[in-house]
Structure formats: C-alpha cells, structure tokens
Amino acid sequence: MRVVIAKCSVDYDGRLTAHLPLATRLLMVKADGSVLIHSDGGSYKPLNWMSPPCAMAEVEPDESEVADGVTAVWVVQHAKSEDRLRVRLHEVHSDTSHDLGVDPGLVKDGVEAHLQRLLAEHITTLGDGYTLTRREFMTPIGPVDILCKDAAGATVAVEIKRRGDIDGVEQLTRYLELMNRDTHLAPVTGVFAAQQIKPQARTLAEDRGIRCVVLDYDDLKGIDNSEHRLF
Amino acid sequence: MRVVIAKCSVDYDGRLTAHLPLATRLLMVKADGSVLIHSDGGSYKPLNWMSPPCAMAEVEPDESEVADGVTAVWVVQHAKSEDRLRVRLHEVHSDTSHDLGVDPGLVKDGVEAHLQRLLAEHITTLGDGYTLTRREFMTPIGPVDILCKDAAGATVAVEIKRRGDIDGVEQLTRYLELMNRDTHLAPVTGVFAAQQIKPQARTLAEDRGIRCVVLDYDDLKGIDNSEHRLF
DNA sequence: GTGTTAATTTCGGCT
DNA sequence: AGCCGAAGTTAACAC
Numbered sequence: 001m002r003v004v005i006a007k008c009s010v011d012y013d014g015r016l017t018a019h020l021p022l023a024t025r026l027l028m029v030k031a032d033g034s035v036l037i038h039s040d041g042g043s044y045k046p047l048n049w050m051s052p053p054c055a056m057a058e059v060e061p062d063e064s065e066v067a068d069g070v071t072a073v074w075v076v077q078h079a080k081s082e083d084r085l086r087v088r089l090h091e092v093h094s095d096t097s098h099d100l101g102v103d104p105g106l107v108k109d110g111v112e113a114h115l116q117r118l119l120a121e122h123i124t125t126l127g128d129g130y131t132l133t134r135r136e137f138m139t140p141i142g143p144v145d146i147l148c149k150d151a152a153g154a155t156v157a158v159e160i161k162r163r164g165d166i167d168g169v170e171q172l173t174r175y176l177e178l179m180n181r182d183t184h185l186a187p188v189t190g191v192f193a194a195q196q197i198k199p200q201a202r203t204l205a206e207d208r209g210i211r212c213v214v215l216d217y218d219d220l221k222g223i224d225n226s227e228h229r230l231f
Numbered sequence: 232m233r234v235v236i237a238k239c240s241v242d243y244d245g246r247l248t249a250h251l252p253l254a255t256r257l258l259m260v261k262a263d264g265s266v267l268i269h270s271d272g273g274s275y276k277p278l279n280w281m282s283p284p285c286a287m288a289e290v291e292p293d294e295s296e297v298a299d300g301v302t303a304v305w306v307v308q309h310a311k312s313e314d315r316l317r318v319r320l321h322e323v324h325s326d327t328s329h330d331l332g333v334d335p336g337l338v339k340d341g342v343e344a345h346l347q348r349l350l351a352e353h354i355t356t357l358g359d360g361y362t363l364t365r366r367e368f369m370t371p372i373g374p375v376d377i378l379c380k381d382a383a384g385a386t387v388a389v390e391i392k393r394r395g396d397i398d399g400v401e402q403l404t405r406y407l408e409l410m411n412r413d414t415h416l417a418p419v420t421g422v423f424a425a426q427q428i429k430p431q432a433r434t435l436a437e438d439r440g441i442r443c444v445v446l447d448y449d450d451l452k453g454i455d456n457s458e459h460r461l462f
Numbered sequence: 463g464t465g466t467t468a469a470t471t472t473c474g475g476c477t
Numbered sequence: 478a479g480c481c482g483a484a485g486t487t488a489a490c491a492c
Binding site (some may be wrong): 001003005015017018019021023024025026028030031032034036038039040041042043044045046047048049050052089093094096097098099101102103105106107108109166170188200203204 | 249257279324
C-alpha cells in the first residue's frame with residue numbers, strides 16, 4: 001500500500017462528473033490498484049475514489065499543468081467501464097509504501113439472521129399460544145422468514161427486518177397474496193416484525209391488515225440467556 | 232490527520248459485535264477523532280471504523296495484553312451511543328501526523344436531485360401547457376417527486392429516476408392509487424421520467440396507463456444554459 | 463431535529 | 478456471472 005500526503009485537485013468522470021478543488025489530502029493506493037482520496041474529516045467514505053478492478057498510471061503533466069504548479073498526474077482507469085479518475089499533484093508532503101499482506105477478514109455477529117433465529121426460538125413474543133411451524137418457509141417467489149400458528153391455530157407469516165420500511169411490507173404482501181391462493185394454507189395473516197418500523201411502512205402495513213411488531217434485540221437475547229441459565 | 236501502519240487486532244462492540252484478527256493494517260485518525268482501519272484491498276469501505284462524534288484515548292495495555300505482545304491500546308468511544316472500538320497495537324511500522332486543513336468539498340453534477348430540479352424548471356419538457364404545482368409533494372406514504380398540471384388542467388404525478396426500473400413504477404403506482412382516493416386531487420395521471428427506461432419497466436408502466444418519458448440530461452442542461460445566457 | 467430517499471452505494475449469499 | 482437484499486450503511490434534502 002502506497003500512502004501519499006499531497007496538495008492536489010481531483011476530477012472524476014464516469015457515472016457522474018465530480019471535481020475536488022486544490023487542497024491537501026491523503027491519497028491511498030491499494031495493492032489491487034484502487035485509489036482512495038481522504039480529507040481530515042467526514043466519515044469513512046472518501047471524498048473521491050476508484051474501485052477495483054482498475055489501473056493507476058503516473059503521467060507527465062502537460063505544459064499548462066506545469067504552469068499551474070502540477071508536479072505529477074495520476075490517471076486511474078477502471079478496467080470494465082469508462083470511469084476515470086484524474087489526480088493532479090502539486091506539493092507532495094509525504095510518499096511512503098508498506099507491505100501489509102493479505103487480511104484475514106472481519107468476523108461479525110448480531111445481524112438479521114441472528115434476529116430471525118432468536119424470534120423463532122421465542123415465538124410467543126408475538127402472543128401467547130403461538131407455535132413455530134418453520135423458518136425460511138419456501139414459496140415459488142422466495143422464502144418466508146417465519147411461518148407459525150396463533151393460539152387459534154390460524155397460519156401466520158412473519159417478515160423480519162432490522163429496519164422496517166415499505167419494501168419489507170411489499171415483500172410480505174406478495175407472500176400473503178400467494179399463500180392465500182393456496183387452499184391448504186389459507187387463510188394466512190401477516191406480521192411485520194422489525195427492530196424499528198418507519199411510520200410510512202406502518203401505515204401501509206396496517207392499511208393491508210398486517211400487524212406490526214417492534215422487536216427488542218437485547219430483550220430477545222436476554223430471554224435466551226436467562227433460559228440457558230435454567231439448565 | 233494521524234496515519235499509523237501497524238500490526239494490530241481490533242474489536243468493535245455496538246450495533247453488532249465484530250473482531251479483526253492480528254494483521255498489519257493502516258490506521259487513520261482524523262481531526263474529528265474518527266478512526267478508520269484499512270487493509271490493502273477491498274473497496275473504499277474500511278474493515279472497521281468509528282464515525283464522529285467520538286473520542287480516541289490511548290491507554291496502557293494490561294498485564295495479559297503485554298504478555299501477548301501488545302504495545303499500546305486505543306479505545307475509541309462514540310459520543311452519543313455505546314459504540315466502542317478497541318485497537319490493540321503490536322508492532323508499529325510507521326506513525327506520522329499531517330496538518331491537512333479544512334477541505335473545500337466535492338462538487339457533483341448529474342445526480343437525481345439535479346435531474347429533478349432541471350425538469351421542474353423546464354416542466355414543458357413533458358408537453359406544451361404543463362405547469363408546475365410543486366416538487367416533493369408529500370403523501371402519507373412518501374413524497375411524489377413532481378406534481379404538475381397538463382394543458383387541460385388535469386393533475387399529473389411525476390416519478391423521476393436516473394435508471395427507470397420496475398421498482399420506480401411500483402412506487403409511482405402506490406402514489407397514484409392513494410392520490411386517486413383523494414376526491415380533491417382525483418383524477419391524477421402518472422408520468423415515469425428517467426434517463427434510461429428498462430423495457431420491462433416501460434411495459435408495466437404503459438400497462439397501467441402511466442406515460443414514459445426519457446430525459447436527456449445534457450439537453451435539459453443545455454436549455455438551462457441557453458436561458459441563462461439570455462439574461 | 464426528524465424523517466425519507468438516493469448512492470460513483472458496497473457487500474454477501476444464492477441461483 | 479447476475480440478481481436480490483442487507484448494511485454498524487452514509488449523505489443529501491425536505492418538513
């Protein structure tokens with residue numbers, strides 16, 4: 001990895017056009033040729049960048065660029081599209097390279113899959129007398145997250161999201177339409193379960209007779225832990 | 232901005248739990264206290280990070296950490312949540328700081344907002360006699376991009392996309408259904424406007440009586456420029 | 463500030 | 478390889 005601190009201006013041309021005026025920034029050139037341009041603030045997203053696969057070529061500045069104080073020009077061309085990045089370097093404060101090797105990668109825990117497992121294990125969170133039929137119940141248009149029965153024995157399809165928005169309601173609606181055409185399953189009611197439900201999604205869901213349930217991940221995990229402690 | 236190249240392991244605990252095994256990486260500490268951990272590949276997204284507002288404290292490694300070869304520990308705590316990042320540094324290959332100053336920021340051109348503004352300013356692109364009612368017309372299920380009236384005075388809802396896909400047609404359909412239930416607005420017709428419209432989206436739209444309009448960004452900008460030149 | 467949508471989204475899983 | 482959905486999404490913008 002090459003790390004350069006330099007005063008530079010940048011132009012991107014591809015899916016859109018973008019320009020960065022002259023300022024001092026950090027330029028990162030990774031082993032795969034990708035380039036990141038960071039300022040001293042903002043978030044993890046660079047001001048500008050080129051994703052791999054791409055190639056970086058260092059070319060000589062032309063006459064007018066030299067007159068403007070440009071000492072080097074980087075042309076970063078994407079391998080499979082017309083996306084192109086042009087970095088004009090003025091003063092270079094630092095230019096170093098380091099051998100980092102291949103990264104072993106990130107290990108994650110606590111995403112939607114986890115939420116689905118916890119709700120399936122504690123299905124009575126949806127109401128007394130609820131019983132799990134199965135997780136990932138397959139339909140011709142995709143898997144329903146959880147299929148269960150309520151206290152009265154009626155079938156209930158559950159769609160789980162971390163953040164419940166309109167897309168999730170549409171998804172559940174499609175499943176319900178399809179399943180209610182199946183005389184063996186019908187009638188099937190819907191539950192939209194999420195850690196957070198957007199007002200617009202709630203409006204749409206309730207308008208369609210779908211119940212909304214807000215899940216608390218820590219509560220579910222808490223039940224899980226306390227139950228484990230009993231054994 | 233501080234840039235460190237070091238062999239390190241990282242633990243994140245907050246919205247989820249994540250762990251990075253020992254390896255050599257680039258650590259970036261920005262002026263606002265945010266921290267980015269990059270490997271020599273992937274894309275612009277760091278392996279792990281902490282977004283501002285947050286504070287970074289360098290603490291002494293405990294006895295067992297010293298035994299493992301840890302020379303320093305960074306604790307990065309988010310200011311408004313329980314999100315925390317713990318970086319255990321082993322060998323430090325490089326540790327430099329640079330004053331970058333405030334960045335003037337990126338100038339973009341050619342995104343959807345720009346397209347929407349241009350079409351609103353030149354609403355007769357949709358037909359002679361069209362008049363703008365308003366942009367971002369709010370409904371209970373979200374904002375309609377543009378609401379206008381045709382030459383006959385009938386209300387028209389416009390959905391704008393850079394790339395016209397089926398999702399966009401579904402979105403507009405929902406708005407139209409809702410608005411046509413409102414006796415003050417009905418009847419409302421729809422226009423699906425995009426720089427590029429997929430054949431499937433066009434078929435679906437036209438089947439539902441929604442007119443499709445392909446927008447030419449450069450043309451709209453051209454009109455804009457020539458009009459500005461008149462004054 | 464809250465809330466919603468777009469993004470040069472990126473990333474992962476599955477068909 | 479393409480499609481679909483999630484993400485510690487982040488960023489811009491309207492109310």
